[in-house]
Amino acid sequence: MTWKNSACMSIGRVTCPDVNGLVLAIPRQDNSAIDEFYASTSATLTKIDPAFLAKYGEDIAGLLFVGLISSTENYFRDILGFILSICPIAQAHAADEKVQLGSLLWAEDHLQNRSAFEFMPFSNAENVRKAITNFACHTIKQKGTSDLMLKEYDKLCELRHAVVHSGHIVAGKNALKLGLRKSSSPLKVRICYADLQASGSVCTALVQAANNELFEAMVARWAVDWRNLPNWDPSQESRLLRKLRIGFLSTRDYDNNTISNKRSIRTLTSRIKASFNI
Numbered sequence: 001m002t003w004k005n006s007a008c009m010s011i012g013r014v015t016c017p018d019v020n021g022l023v024l025a026i027p028r029q030d031n032s033a034i035d036e037f038y039a040s041t042s043a044t045l046t047k048i049d050p051a052f053l054a055k056y057g058e059d060i061a062g063l064l065f066v067g068l069i070s071s072t073e074n075y076f077r078d079i080l081g082f083i084l085s086i087c088p089i090a091q092a093h094a095a096d097e098k099v100q101l102g103s104l105l106w107a108e109d110h111l112q113n114r115s116a117f118e119f120m121p122f123s124n125a126e127n128v129r130k131a132i133t134n135f136a137c138h139t140i141k142q143k144g145t146s147d148l149m150l151k152e153y154d155k156l157c158e159l160r161h162a163v164v165h166s167g168h169i170v171a172g173k174n175a176l177k178l179g180l181r182k183s184s185s186p187l188k189v190r191i192c193y194a195d196l197q198a199s200g201s202v203c204t205a206l207v208q209a210a211n212n213e214l215f216e217a218m219v220a221r222w223a224v225d226w227r228n229l230p231n232w233d234p235s236q237e238s239r240l241l242r243k244l245r246i247g248f249l250s251t252r253d254y255d256n257n258t259i260s261n262k263r264s265i266r267t268l269t270s271r272i273k274a275s276f277n278i
Contacts, residue, residue, distance in 0.1 A: 033078035034211045034250045037204075040071040045200045050193040061191040062163040065199055069160045072153070072203045073122035076131065079214060081114030082247045083136045086240070087218060089225055093137035124157045125150040132210075138217050146213045149206035156199055162189045215248040223276035241269060 029036055044067040053061055083090050094116070103115035116135065122128050128150060132138050140146050158174040165171075170180065170187040180187065191199075222241055226232055242265060253259045263271065272278075 032247055032249055032251070033075050033082060034207060034248070035252055036078060037071055037075040037207050038250065038252055040074065041068055041200055041203060044068055044071065045197060048193075053193045053196075058190055058192070059168070061193070061196050062168055062189060065156075065191050065196055066160055066163055068196075068200050068203050069123055069156060072207060075207050076122045076128055076210070077114045077117045079211065079248075080117060080131060080135050083214065083218065084116065086243060086247065087136070087221060087226075088229055088231065089221055090136050094135045097134060123160060125154040128153075132214075136214065136217075138214065140210075141213060144213065145209035146206070149202065149209050152202045153206045156202060159189050159191075211248055211250075215244070218244050218248070219272055220276075223272055223278060238269070241265075241272070 031039070044064050047064055048060060084094060097116060099116050100119045103118050117131065120127060120131060122131065129140055132140060140150065155178060158178050159170075161174050162168055162170045168189045170178075170189060175182075175187060219241075222244060226240070245265060245268065250259070254262065
């Protein structure tokens with residue numbers, strides 16, 4: 001007789017399901033980055049109701065919570081990819097940044113600008129700031145709404161780390177960054193329905209603030225900096241501004257009349273030119 005295999009049951013070797021069956025090809029979206037974020041987070045936040053959560057536990061809420069962070073990360077990849085596609089200043093500034101070889105090998109003839117960020121997590125505020133600086137050549141305004149919301153987002157990201165990496169148990173580093181009261185017992189992330197909705201509001205406020213700040217920065221470049229470049233073509237002026245607007249505009253907010261300074265493209269162009277004395 002042997003003493004081996006005496007600690008627990010063993011079901012032996014098991015294979016993973018066919019990985020091709022675990023992924024699905026989806027059509028490329030023409031929506032702006034912020035509308036893609038809205039669609040994704042709306043789907044996440046409406047997956048369950050309070051009664052379902054109360055019955056089936058908090059772990060489900062934890063997974064949805066991670067989904068909110070993932071949607072926020074995806075927004076920054078999309079919007080930075082768009083900025084790289086249109087802004088020559090961002091292109092020049094990011095020219096020395098590295099791209100993973102895997103992105104090139106996989107993409108072949110349809111490499112997307114967002115491929116530059118495949119290796120980069122946006123699940124903490126520092127990485128978001130660095131990426132915006134390195135790839136968009138823009139520094140988040142200190143004490144502006146984006147800056148303030150990144151600090152709130154960072155709190156969610158510390159909690160996300162516990163959910164993803166340690167079975168909801170908060171690690172010491174994350175506890176210290178969150179400023180939690182010390183405990184002799186392990187601390188477990190507990191997310192109720194209201195907390196999930198509040199977390200969604202934090203992510204939404206961050207994305208909205210960043211979207212407005214980056215749009216204003218790109219418009220200023222269109223009005224001033226791009227015109228001083230050797231490759232500036234005055235005949236493309238209107239097309240470029242229109243493209244900028246489409247890339248940042250939330251059609252959902254526009255249709256719902258929730259944009260505080262809603263403007264048609266004609267009026268927007270006129271106001272921008274007046275503001276920059278063009």
